[in-house]
Amino acid sequence: MFAQQLVNGLVVGAVYALIALGYTLVYGILQLINFAHGEIYMIGAYVGIAVLAVLGTMGLTQTSLALSIVLVFLIPMIYCAAYGITLERVAYRPLRGAPRLSPLISAIGMSLFLQNYVQVVQGARDKAFPNLLELGSFQLFGAYVNGLQIFILVLAVGLMAALQLFIKKTKLGKAMRATAQDRTMASLVGVNVNRVIAFTFAIGSVMAAVAGVMVGMYYGIVNHHIGFVAGMKAFTAAVLGGIGNVTGALLGGFLLALLESFWAGYVSAVYKDIFAFMVLVVVLIFRPEGILGGSGGEADRT
Amino acid sequence: MSAYARVPLIGLWFAFLALPLAGWRNSLWIGLGCALVVLIVSVARASVQSGYLAWPAGRVKAGFTTAWSFIEEKSYDKRYWSLFLLLVIALPWTLDRYSTDVLVITGIYIMLALGLNVVVGFAGLLDLGYVAFYAVGAYSYALLNSWYGLSFWPALGVGVACSALFGVILGIPVLRLRGDYLAIVTLGFGEIIRLVLNNWDNVTQGPNGILGIGRPYLGDMRLYKPMHFYYLVLALCVITIFIVNRLDKSRLGRAWAAMREDETVAECVGVNIVYTKLSAFAFGAAWAGFGGVVFSAKQTFISPESFTFFESVIILCMVVLGGMASIPGVMLGAFILTVLPEALRELTLFRPMLLGGAMVLMMVLRPQGLLQAKGGRHHLERDEPQGEAGAGR
Amino acid sequence: MLELRDIHFYYGHIHALQGVSMEVRPGQVVCLIGSNGAGKSSTLMAICGVNAVARGEILLEGEAIHAREPDEIVKRGICQVPEGRRIFPHLTVLENLEMGAFLRNDASGVKEDLDYVCSLFPVLHERRAQRGGTLSGGEQQMLAIARALMSRPRLLLLDEPSLGLAPRIIETIFEVLARIRDEGTGIFLVEQNAHLALNFSDWAYVMETGRIIMGDEPGVLRDSPAVREAYLGE
């Protein structure tokens, strides 16, 4: 049972972590809780379904599986990036420098808007997400492990490592860090701050898109309100790890999912969410900077 | 003319965004619609700037500003208040049962919004889990009534006390948190309360909720019609407004204002932060408890579904939309956000979407809210952009 | 090379700059002195495009730059060392310097300039792997200047470079500034330490409550009774 709960938790953790990245990146750079981020993830899943439908009618899913998989991830990534950038441009940029509450309300409004927009155009019923990857399963230390789970875990961890490297090593990554630390100064050395902020939203959204498609493939079912719960959990994960801290998001995501998984398995399934929120509250009260320290903390934000 | 060159591009962009979700036909319309809106806005702006319409536009704007500030000013005038009260007392006689019921709900929300306004507007503490106190009030009446047969009037007191107590209980651990972190902890707290109500089956009946909650009695008269509740809620609203108004002007109110503007400075001039903060939470929560008791008496049925995070958001929106720290503003906000959705019931499907869009638009165009608070801008201070995350400083 | 014409700027409701006009000629060191809150930093931020001016023009070699984004202004060769240094605290010294060269794409030139600024301030070389936030005040000031130089500016704007530093360090910094000036970079200096500023510059402006009240050669200002009383403490 322990091994099985570990597997359960790791896969969910990968999803939490990917979404948490979006919260953390944006918070790091704007000190803004991007409430609408969960909806971007949801949109990612829906775009994935649309792509699959088109590929299906073209017959590509039969003839070229590898290309299909690439497209099923790539197109939602592009779309979500576009949504993220638009979101920032419409709802947050006009409010830069406004009282702190304004962008938060605007974010909540945007979240409502997007969620219900999808409901209007896509209908409220659950949508099936056809599974492309029929991978077998095997047993490991008494736990059932599914090929898809391995695929998700590897993809998520790989992406996060790539992001880490990107932020650490590239010029744009450094510009992101510089902008997060001192926006005015970054503009004084020639960084186009607006572009960097838009880019940050894009990256966060790309990660969310991947999470959305992964969740669609994994659970096979998608609806327009998956963004809220996932968003809340991912946000908790980001806070747990230290909001504004990219490694923290990864750590927080896995930690929260594992704690939840063990709690649900050993203690109580219905009190699972209470437990998650308890963790959030306790961490914030006793260690508000999170495990690794947040954007203002000692730890580097990479 | 680059402003016009942007128009088709913006249209194309939104059509592109809509494409995979809405299908190509709808996307086309969405793109056209967006382009049209942008076009109208740019034409209007250009003609105002170039002087074409500058004069009439200026007149309209000036006229509107004057009219609005007249309303703003008068909304604080006591004489108008009493007139308004007369109007409100007469109102239900001209209305049907359903509209009166909507107004009862509006009244409950006015109480809630005024209570949240104490926490957010007066004291500057962003609370995203306010609905928890509402739930505590509602459940304390529901449970005491169904177990011990406690009647409405004493329950009103007990509910308020319970909620205030919860306010303090929440307040103590979060004393040293500020800004966003406070918001998140309160959000978490709100969810915890809801989940406990949903899962503690033995006590709260879990998701089934509590049925058959007793109606209040006034002497021998059983209050059950919307009209009855209308006057009950009206009376409670008047009390709420009176007390909240006095609080704002009291010593405590000034301490809240000082704490809102700068906690450290407030502490330096002798404001007891612990007491001031806790009292803000307690007072805010108390009104939520008030509203909760009335709500359960009105519904005769409550379940955890009525106390979701979305509810907290709506109440917060009322405060912000109306104008933070402005009592008439908050009331207006509550009125708009309860009556408008009812009026738009035909548009059910689009309602939450429009609400969301309106929230964004409002923040962009008039972030201070409809009626600005008297005596200047009240808002949560934004940290310097380079500021630290806001906690533990 | 740089000209400000009747610049107005509002900070919220405060009319912070009320018609500022001034000029920096090529090869000149120009200083701006004034008391706290006179609008000196606002002027620098307006030049750099951070503060959006409400009215007036800023011309760089005849080209209007006041409606441009900060990064475009940096690209045109103006770089500021802002008040309080504003080092990126979590980036290493080396990364801070690299950020200074953000807009440049000539890797070999950047490498060269890195060596050059390290020769100007050898301590930065020693501390290159350390986080910016861990440096002392003087080292941070050196890093800030070095970072600005990494963009190869034609005009360097300095906001209170001497503030809060020990005399020995101020001396080092001004020696370096002199060297930069001699190599042909224009310098626009904002200083509260009027002695220091007037000694170092070729032309000086005096600012009070958002207006330029005087502009002349340093010698003339030094002899003006008003300046002597208000800024030179005599």
Place this chain on the structure above:
Amino acid sequence: MRKKLFSVLTVLTAAVFLGSAAHGATLKIGVAGPLTGDQAAFGEMLKNGATLAVEEWNAKGGVSVGGKKMKVDILWGDDRHDPREGVSIAHKFVNSGAAGIVGHFNSSVSIPASTVYAEAGVVQITPASTNPKLTEQGFSTVFRVCGRDDQQGEVAANYIVDKLKLKRIAILHDKTTYGQGLADETKRFLEKRGVKPVFYSGVVQGDKDYTPVLTAAKQKNPELVYFGGIHPEAILLVKQMRERLGMKAHFMSGDGIVTDEYYKIAGKSAEGTYITFTPDQTKLAAAQNVIKKHRKRFGKEVGAYTIYSYVAMNMILNSIQATGSTKGEKLAAHLRSKAWNTSLGKLQFNKKGDVLESPYVLWQVKGSKFVQIN
């Protein structure tokens, strides 16, 4: 100025509220359910059933009340399965002079709304709310044409014990009024038959990952997993049981999972699922007519609750025509007075307003469709 301001205010306020005024000589019947939102699929069934019935009546010229033919007008109410919306709609219906109500769908909405209808004396027939509490409140004007969860639980328990002969049962529910109610009734009847469930737990509705709780259930080696809840959770549960954890145990649930989505999305994993549900309407001779009409009118097959909604609407309209009244008490008395011949077969109400015969039978998912097995 003062006067002006207030006259403007009064007019504005009045304008907002006095939107609906004009009353024609139509008969108004309220139909309420989750018309939008995540349960819109069910709302649509209610909607189509009621529409079909009303269109039939109107084609015949309407309902004759006191010798006068009145056209029937449906008032739609979207409660989005929110109890408070439900109460608000109830007031709206009562206020608009609705002569009867078909709805609501969810028990959690029907129950609070029933108070309003009962206090106003309006007859309410729900086509789908199965929670026993609804009719246990003692309101004389509340009816349901569907079964009750305790009846359903009994059928499920008996089948498990008698036919499947299983001993190790795990019970899960989604913590909703419906789901938990059903699970608890099933548990009660199982225990009555001497089978004590080996595992009992709620799951969080709206969650996506149920592997933790399923893993815990798996530890107990259940031979059958019973789930009280609706289809989205059931899909995830059965998929995760089979695909993630390799559990071979049977899966059984109630009428809440009967939608096409269930077998379409869950695919192979759904095969063999047992469901307690009402007898196959498509095999009912009485229902054939409706099914045909529905296909013609809406271009698709009837849903699980379409005919219930159709029957409920017809009962109300028939009673109005028979009694010549729209008074709730009279209609209620008439509804109780006889055995009804409906498209669902013979129906008769007891004193509480429930149908006399337990209507539940066992179904199974076979070859990607629901098949009645007894």
